Amino acid sequence: MKAVMVIWLSLYLLACNTAPNTPVSDFEFLTPRPFGYINGDEIRHKIIIETRNGVQLQRGGLPKRGVVNRWLNLNNVAVSETKISGGFRYEINLTYQAFYAPLEVKMLTIPSFDLPLAQGGNNASQTVPAWHFTLSPLRELSIRKDESGQYMRPDAAPQLLGDDGVVYGLWAAMAVTLSSAGGLAYLYGYLPGLPKRRVFKKASKKLAGLSAAQTTEALTVFHQALNTVNGAPLFKHQLADFYRHYPSYQIADPQLVWFFNTSNQHFFSDAAQTQSATLATLRKLCATCLDIERGWQ
């Protein structure tokens, strides 16, 4: 018994002594099933290779994408590298596509190739073995002539799932969205066909950009807004007619009378006095008219 153990130990130590001399510490060639393929199928190979002592894979020596032979294409080559103790671990994914139309089940071979390795000035290689698989025809050799004559035909269209509820919901949501958007556009004066709805909105923007000293510009802006709404220049003595055509503005009558009095005083009186509060009051009046324009008053 003791002698047997000594022999096993000796063999083990012998094995440990020879292993470090090879550049590859692990090599795995992982392949899919070797049968059941038809014309146009893709075949994926995975190669795992671990090197030792700083041996590196020479990527320039890997198979190139493109035509391998008349029936085989290499569509994709992906390499990932990770560092492991004393070397590197490479994971190589190869995607082939076979274009062969056999008349009967036929065995084909993806050819072998070498993976070049290098360490400094030393070169080595690891052979990836050829891989055999069988390719089947798409159909039998002679086309069957049945009564319908539709043997060669595409797949039947799949039956769609019932989506009436979803479609109705979509239409309802769209209707609500569009009506809300239309309402808001109307209120905010975005509708191009209703330019008058934007009159006081524009005026408000202009007034917001003016300073208290720019009374002339402020009064002119508001005059122009009123003229636009009226469709013609509007003067104080025409306010009654204006209210007849636009009755909603009647509630702003005291403010509009103030505006015309202020404007007349400013533009047509020699003793024009600019009041510091004019712009602020005008902005309030414009906001009131904006509310009227939007139908909020």
Add this chain to the structure above:
Amino acid sequence: MTHSQLNDWRESALRFEQQLNGIVIGQATAVRHLMLAIFARGHVLLEGNVGVGKTTLLRAVAQGLGGDYQRIEGTIDLMPADLIYYTYLDDSGKPRVDPGPLLSHHERLATFFFNEINRARPQVHSLLLRAMAERSVSAFNQTYYLPHLQVFADRNRVEREETFELPAAAKDRFMFEVSLNIPSDGAVLQELMFNPRYHNTDRLVQEMAGGQIAYYSLNDVSANIQTHIHSSDKLKTYALALWQASHSPGKFGIRLDDVDMAELIQAGASPRGMSYFIRAAKTRAWLEGRDNLLPEDLQAVYAVTMAHRIFFSPLYAYRKDGLMPQLIKGILMQIAAP
């Protein structure tokens, strides 16, 4: 003249206007225009159907002003000399030459009413031009001054036969062309029909308090009004635009149906017309109790001042009655101030 004196005059003027409206009812607009003409010292061309109260109104005005009133009927055989003098045989059978209607009242002539002026010949119109523009007439080798003369002329628009259209120069002498139309208010018409007060015009005119407006002071009052009422630069710009629009309405965006605006106007308002225009507008501002002109003053007198000063090209002249109100309205509706 002080501010308070002008205020007193305004109160008198408004009372005067109120009384006129009580005598000639349903013609408030025309009465207001006559008031403006009186205090702006402008002559007035009246136009209207027969029997609407033109003569009654003018007689009431003359009664209120207190000056002398003279009326002459325009006829086709009326000659200029007929206004200056007339000849007759006196009681002793000797030929006499006496001053005619224009000269007989001397400087007291305040209201001269030329009825149916378009029946008179152009020679008569030309005599009237000087009397209106210069308020003087040459006769008997001397010049007669008529400083307080105010001419009111009437155009009958019913009959056009045997009439002479007033030349542009004669029309331009008139500050206003005022239309007197039949009142549209049924109550006013009933009052005119059934109230005996309006059947006897002599008695009606006598209701007007005489001399409440001193006619001999009107020139001074008018001059003071013109000085007292101010106009800003902005308003001057607006008035200028209104004037320019009477010449080139197309440039101001004014469009009339079925009218080539570039071909419409033959002549627009004259500088004298614009002077009348501003005088009338200032008088309105004064009557409204202001000391500054507003756009509404200009608008109130634009039609009566401009309509007889704008001349359409022959292509559109025959449509004047329809186009002129549209043009005036278009100008006032299109030009903004400020």
